[in-house]
Amino acid sequence: MKWKTIGSLLLTGALLLASVGCGAEPAAEKTKIRLSEVIRSVFYAPQYVAIEKGFFKEQGLEVELTTAWGGDKVMTAILSNQADVGLVGAETTVFVHQQGSPEPVVNFAQLTQRDGTFLVARQKIENFDWSMTKGKSIVGSRNGSMPEMVSEFVQRKNGVNPKADNQIIQNISFDNQTAAFASGTGDFYQAFEPAASILEKQGKGYPVISLGKDSGKLPYTVFLAKDSFIKANPNTIQKFTNAIQKAQNWVHNATPQEVADVIAPYFPQVEKDILVSVADRYKKADVWAKDPIIDQEEWENMHTVMRQAGELKTPGPYDKLVNTSFAEKAKQVK
Known part of the structure; x- marks a missing residue:
């Protein structure tokens, strides 16, 4: 941001901030x-x-x-x-x-x-473990964004050192991430919906875990x-x-x-x-x-x-x- x-x-x-919202509620x-x-x-x-x-x-x-x-x-x-x-x-x-x-x-x-993102893999994985991302690349979000902070938090929680044990691709705009993954960029993709479901329907990606599950409320x-x-x-x-x-x-x-x-x-x-x-x-x-x-x-x-x-x-x-x-x-x- x-x-x-x-x-x-x-x-x-400051003057503008102080003046906003000081009026009475509309009577309409x-x-x-x-x-x-x-x-x-x-x-x-x-x-x-x-x-x-x-x-x-x-x-x-x-x-x-x-x-x-x-x-x-x-x-x-x-x-x-x-x-x-x-x-x-x-x-x-x-x-x-x-x-x-x-x-x-x-x-x-x-x-x-x-968190509302899902980790999408290129193949179906029945029993996913975060160790599977070691040595791999993940299409992620920019530093400081909550999706990226949650992803790195969940990885650490599961024994993975983000950016050291894997590569996080952060130079793709949000609007272009799904197309980039579908065309072959990255081994995994941290995707919001409906991207995850669209990729699954196309047979180009498979959601393996909800990041919100491990991040907590x-x-x-x-x-x-x-x-x-x-x-x-x-x-x-x-x-x-x-x-x-x-x-x-x-x-x-x-x-x-x-x-x-x-x-x-x-x-x-x-x-x-x-x-x-x-x-x-x-x-x-x-x-x-x-x-x-x-x-x-x-x-x-x-x-x-x-x-x-x-x-x-x-x-x-x-x-x-x-x-x-x-x-x-x-x-x-x-």
Whole structure:
């Protein structure tokens, strides 16, 4: 992420930061929320369910969804008042805290509770062991990204020294990784869905393990907003969180086919059977949080992952960067 750029924004935009979100909540029945998601991904299915099933509308909210295509871009949009709420990894708020932000960006609702990537091999492997990656190459993500930090954390946990025992290919853009692997680059590929299922259908790759299984629970993808916006708009944040909880309940009880049917409009290029496969794999991997509460154990686990990756200069204080009050109330709403 371009954290130097964000750092400059933090240092030069103090007056702007102080002024954002200071007005009263709109009196209109429908309140507009500008929501910026980090990427478009089936991983975020409960969010699309909340929109498509009308759960936001039931709360009197009109959600304007945009895709930023980058965690740094989401945070810049939040800090510059181009978005009200962001959907991105909680580690971004720690990075902003490390940059000395004059105002915290606060995590208020969790969407995913585990890493959503799968290690894809070129052949089917019935009993995969991480030692099989020694001397091999893995198409991975850039340094400092949560997928890469989790991958290296899981490798160490399983007796592999990443980048010493193997090669991690990090010079391929996210959009081109699947095509690169399919054409022969790398022995393994750390893939999000639907890439893993598409490769499997094509017979060009086979998911062998969920990285979220070994990484444990952590606030992988969360909804966040500036502290000033939350304090000025508590009713709006509560309604937003209520809708997310209802969507989480729905997804938890739905079949993979039902999930695929609802989110299909967001993935027009993905075949329906692939969406069903992805929903099934994600449900089995327990990646979707069942409630929006970000607990402290998950927060500390994220710190451990970041620390091992050498990306944690200053721990992010849980009591300053996490607000569970809205999620706790939403969990009680039937």
